[in-house]
Amino acid sequence: MPSLNKVLLMGNLTRDPELRVTPKGTPICQFALAINRKFKMESGESREEVIYVDVEAWGKQGETIAKYVTKGRPLFVEGRLRLDQWEDKNTKEKRSRMKVVLEAFEFLGEGRGGGAGGAGEAPGGSFERNSPAPRAAPPSAPAKESLDEDVPF
Secondary structure (H helix, E strand, O other): OOOOOOEEEEEEEOOOOEEEEOOOOOEEEEEEEEEEEEEEOOOOOEEEEEEEEEEEEEHHHHHHHHHHOOOOOEEEEEEEEEEEEEEOOOOOOEEEEEEEEEEEEEEOOOOOOOOOOOOOOOOOOOEEEOOOOOOOOOOOOOOHHHOOOOOOO
């Protein structure tokens, strides 16, 4: 049976991102998004609900988010769900928490994420995807002079 684990979220950071490094030196950034939903009740009354989602970004993407995004800034996140399970040390209860592991993101809103601007900042609207190393460049196109000039368009 096929399966799919894909999450697309757009919201505002609830706090400044927290960047840590694993013992092996891999950066990991943790933050939460607040996602608003407006709807009308059967009575016609307008309501709004907010959901808070924990997000984890690894590697260069985590470093980029920690550098350019601050509390309150909008962010588009693409990722997958992961269920963390553990036993509480004090109560010995089994605990669990669902979080999103970031695979790609895009800065939203006007201007730059995370500051008053300046040199070296990532442009607003940039998109970063966690992908394998780039492949070798395809062979270059032939020079214009060698193209057939009697093409009817």
